[in-house]
Structure formats: structure tokens, C-alpha cells
Amino acid sequence: MRLEIFGVEGLPEIGAGADLAGLIAGAAGLAGGDVVVVTQKIVSKAENAMAAVDPNDPRSHQPVVERESVRVLRRRDNLIISETKHGFVCANAGVDRSNVASGMVALLPDDPDRSARRIRDGIRARAGVEVGVIISDTFGRPWRRGVTDVAIGIAGIRPILDLRGTPDASGRELQVTEVAISDELAAAAELVMGKAAGVPVAVIRGVDPAWLGPGSIQQDLIRPPTEDLFR
Amino acid sequence: MRLEIFGVEGLPEIGAGADLAGLIAGAAGLAGGDVVVVTQKIVSKAENAMAAVDPNDPRSHQPVVERESVRVLRRRDNLIISETKHGFVCANAGVDRSNVASGMVALLPDDPDRSARRIRDGIRARAGVEVGVIISDTFGRPWRRGVTDVAIGIAGIRPILDLRGTPDASGRELQVTEVAISDELAAAAELVMGKAAGVPVAVIRGVDPAWLGPGSIQQDLIRPPTEDLFR
Numbered sequence: 001m002r003l004e005i006f007g008v009e010g011l012p013e014i015g016a017g018a019d020l021a022g023l024i025a026g027a028a029g030l031a032g033g034d035v036v037v038v039t040q041k042i043v044s045k046a047e048n049a050m051a052a053v054d055p056n057d058p059r060s061h062q063p064v065v066e067r068e069s070v071r072v073l074r075r076r077d078n079l080i081i082s083e084t085k086h087g088f089v090c091a092n093a094g095v096d097r098s099n100v101a102s103g104m105v106a107l108l109p110d111d112p113d114r115s116a117r118r119i120r121d122g123i124r125a126r127a128g129v130e131v132g133v134i135i136s137d138t139f140g141r142p143w144r145r146g147v148t149d150v151a152i153g154i155a156g157i158r159p160i161l162d163l164r165g166t167p168d169a170s171g172r173e174l175q176v177t178e179v180a181i182s183d184e185l186a187a188a189a190e191l192v193m194g195k196a197a198g199v200p201v202a203v204i205r206g207v208d209p210a211w212l213g214p215g216s217i218q219q220d221l222i223r224p225p226t227e228d229l230f231r
Numbered sequence: 232m233r234l235e236i237f238g239v240e241g242l243p244e245i246g247a248g249a250d251l252a253g254l255i256a257g258a259a260g261l262a263g264g265d266v267v268v269v270t271q272k273i274v275s276k277a278e279n280a281m282a283a284v285d286p287n288d289p290r291s292h293q294p295v296v297e298r299e300s301v302r303v304l305r306r307r308d309n310l311i312i313s314e315t316k317h318g319f320v321c322a323n324a325g326v327d328r329s330n331v332a333s334g335m336v337a338l339l340p341d342d343p344d345r346s347a348r349r350i351r352d353g354i355r356a357r358a359g360v361e362v363g364v365i366i367s368d369t370f371g372r373p374w375r376r377g378v379t380d381v382a383i384g385i386a387g388i389r390p391i392l393d394l395r396g397t398p399d400a401s402g403r404e405l406q407v408t409e410v411a412i413s414d415e416l417a418a419a420a421e422l423v424m425g426k427a428a429g430v431p432v433a434v435i436r437g438v439d440p441a442w443l444g445p446g447s448i449q450q451d452l453i454r455p456p457t458e459d460l461f462r
Contacts, residue, residue, distance in 0.1 A: 001237070001422075001423045001425075002235065002237040003234075003235070003236040003237075003419075003422060003423055004233065004234070004235055005233065005234040005235075005236070005419070006232070006233040007232060007233075074461070076460060081460060088374075089373070089374040138410075141372065142320070142373060142454075142459065142461035142462075143320040143453070143459060143461065144452055144453065144454055145390075145391060145409060145411065145452050145453070145458075146390070146391045146409045146411030146452065147409065147411060148410070148411050148414050148415050148418070149415070150375070159376075159377070160376060160377045178376060178377045178378065179369075179377060179379070179421070180372075180375065180376065180377030180378060183375070183377070183379050183418070184379050184380070184418040184419065184421055184422050185422065187379070187414070187415040187418040187419060188234075188236070188415065188418060188419035188422065190410070191232075191234060191412065191415050191416065191419065191438070192233065192234055194232075207422070220376070221376050221377065223373075223375055223376050227376075228373065228374060229305040229307060230305070230373035230461060231373075231374070
């Protein structure tokens with residue numbers, strides 16, 4: 001298998017009400033079976049999931065973070081690790097000042113799986129191609145420094161490849177069996193987008209057609225509290 | 232930027248003492264600046280980091296897991312989440328039965344950064360090309376179902392891209408600034424290797440030359456306990 005990953009150049013600055021699917025279909029030269037990875041920031045801007053804050057107060061986003069949190073797990077200095085209404089555990093409930101206008105913060109989309117479905121449906125309507133869509137965001141991790149991109153919403157691409165019952169190369173049943181391919185695709189896409197470069201959309205070409213199909217991050221990937229050893 | 236990711240086909244079954252660098256250099260058609268991702272399993276086999284267990288007892292790996300752990304964080308049924316001597320927090324201390332002979336388990340390499348340096352130096356000697364090398368392994372995550380591949384050892388590739396002080400696309404300083412590129416590269420490589428397919432090495436071509444350089448997973452990427460909110 002061979003994958004190609006490239007950023008989509010030439011998108012305009014995104015504002016409230018922007019037709020993301022139309023803009024991506026116009027700029028990207030998409031083919032059927034491509035996976036389109038869209039950063040959360042432009043989805044939030046297009047959906048106007050924004051809040052105003054005092055640009056002169058570095059703590060002014062904190063009441064917004066509290067409002068966007070259903071439960072706080074940890075707190076240190078300016079950092080809050082909390083659970084959002086979607087079930088994501090992340091820093092500052094996903095509230096973020098980078099790449100938005102001064103005096104504003106971006107919130108997470110209301111329903112990122114729905115956002116992904118809208119973009120996929122719009123691309124099908126404009127470009128006549130069936131693609132998978134991933135909305136990605138940048139999360140930290142316990143125990144490891146640095147951040148990586150993960151999938152917060154999907155459409156037309158499976159969240160997890162379930163290999164239970166599959167034999168390994170030596171014919172024995174695999175132990176590690178549920179691969180979070182949508183998170184791995186989001187991480188791969190981040191490599192060509194970069195945080196500073198202003199390339200908010202990437203295309204991954206060459207994925208296994210078996211990965212395309214129905215699924216939801218919120219329903220299938222978020223670990224229910226009863227399964228979770230760290231909640 | 233455009234990345235290409237492909238698996239390296241045609242490697243033989245790896246046993247103790249195998250010359251991984253020579254085998255990869257012979258099979259892969261490498262170019263300078265490529266990043267070579269090697270799964271931990273074949274590194275452990277080549278280094279004979281293995282232990283014998285009773286093949287008829289599904290719990291027989293547990294004493295090995297205890298021995299490979301410096302601290303147990305959580306325990307449930309057959310699963311132990313522990314910290315290894317390297318500082319990795321993962322399931323079963325990285326001890327794994329898949330893709331190894333019956334009656335054996337693979338352990339993590341003694342010093343995965345050193346393993347990566349050996350492979351990089353060997354590829355330079357055999358093929359005359361300077362590449363980055365990542366040893367990858369498959370870890371679970373709190374809060375999210377499924378597993379993704381991460382970097383457990385590196386040579387010639389930076390663990391983290393430090394963007395502190397870099398302006399974002401709107402000219403303001405970036406908030407999220409340390410991107411774990413070696414983990415994102417490991418995740419991207421997993422997509423072409425698969426758990427069941429027996430493709431233990433992948434090549435990533437087209438990375439930013441600025442990503443190549445010195446670094447260590449153990450020293451630079453493992454979060455020190457004082458910084459860690461979940462230890």
C-alpha cells in the first residue's frame with residue numbers, strides 16, 4: 001500500500017457562513033476514495049462557534065472554558081484538562097486563541113460528526129465524488145510531551161479498524177486488535193498542514209477502500225466511563 | 232508539502248542477530264532524507280529481547296509484565312497499565328504475544344533510541360544515505376478507544392517540532408507549539424503496515440529537512456513526573 005498526503009493550497013480566509021465543501025471541492029482536485037482532513041478551526045469559524053474575550057487579559061478565556069466543560073479532571077496554573085459535552089478529554093475544553101482574530105476564541109463545533117457529514121455531502125454534490133471526511137483537532141496526551149492531531153468528527157471513514165479474530169503473520173490470533181485509523185489519518189495529515197503554515201485542509205490518497213464506511217467519533221471512539229481506567 | 236508513505240516488501244522473517252540495517256537497505260531503495268519506520272517487534276526479535284512463557288496459560292505473561300514494570304498505574308482483569316524502565320506508560324509494559332512464536336513473548340528493546348541509532352548508522356554504511364529512523368510501537372490511550380502507533384526510539388529525526396515564538400497565520404503567537412512529529416510519523420507509517428499484514432518497515436518520503444536532526448524519545452519526549460498531571 002502507498003499513501004500520498006498533500007495540503008490543499010489556495011483556500012481563502014474562512015468566515016462565518018463559508019461554504020467549506022464548495023471551497024474544498026473547488027481547490028482540491030478530489031478523487032473518489034480520498035480522505036479529506038479539515039482542521040477544527042475553519043469548521044468552527046464557518047459555523048460561527050466563536051466567543052468574544054478580552055484581548056488584553058490572558059485569563060479571559062477561562063470562563064469560556066468552564067462553560068464548555070462538563071467536568072474538570074485536572075487544573076494547573078492557566079491549564080484546565082476537562083471533559084467536553086462531546087466526551088472529549090482535552091486541554092481548555094478545546095477553546096483556542098490561535099489563528100483567530102484578536103478578542104475572539106474558537107470553540108469546538110457543536111457536533112463534529114455532523115460537521116463532517118455536511119462537508120462530505122457537500123463535496124459529493126459539488127464534485128460528484130465520494131470521499132471520507134475527518135475533522136481534526138490538536139490534543140495533548142498524558143505521559144508524553146507534545147501534541148498530535150486526532151479525529152473529533154468523521155463521515156464516510158471508519159473510526160476503528162476491528163481486527164479481532166484476524167490471524168497475525170504467524171497464524172495466531174492478534175492481541176492488539178482495534179486500530180484507531182481515523183486518529184492515525186488525522187496525525188498523518190497534520191504533518192503536511194503545520195500549525196503556522198495556514199494550510200487547514202489536507203488530502204490522503206490511496207487508503208484501503210475497506211476503511212471507507214459509516215462511523216462516528218462520538219459514538220464509536222470515545223471510551224465510555226465504565227471502560228475507562230483514567231477518568 | 233507532499234508526503235509519500237509506503238511499506239517495505241520482501242523482508243525475511245527476522246530472528247536473533249539479524250542485520251536489520253542491511254536487510255532494510257537491501258529491500259527498500261532508500262533516498263537521503265527518507266524517514267524509515269521500523270516496528271518494535273522485529274527490533275526485539277533481532278536483539279533477542281524475548282522471554283519464554285507457557286503457551287497453554289493465557290496468564291503466563293503476567294510475571295514477565297511485572298518484571299518489565301517499574302510501577303503499576305492501573306490493573307483490571309488481565310490488563311496492567313504500567314510504567315517501564317524507559318518511562319513509557321503502556322499496557323502490559325509492552326510485553327506482547329502477537330507475531331512471535333508460540334511459547335514466547337517479545338519485550339521492548341533495552342534502549343530503543345540506541346536501536347534506532349544502530350539502524351541509522353548501518354543504513355548509512357550500507358546504502359550511503361542519511362535517513363531518520365523511528366522505532367514504533369502500538370499503544371492505547373486513556374479516554375479514546377483503539378490503539379495508535381507512537382515512536383519509542385529515534386535517530387536523526389526530531390521528536391518534537393518546537394514552534395514557540397512562531398506567529399500563526401494571523402500574525403499572533405501560536406498557543407499550541409510543540410508538535411510530536413515523531414509520533415505523528417509513526418502513526419502515519421502504521422497505516423501502510425497494518426497489524427496483520429506482516430509489513431514491519433515503512434518509508435516516509437518528502438519530510439521537511441528541518442525535521443531531521445538529533446533527538447531522543449527517552450530524554451525529550453517522555454514527560455517528567457513533575458510535569459505530569461496523570462501519573
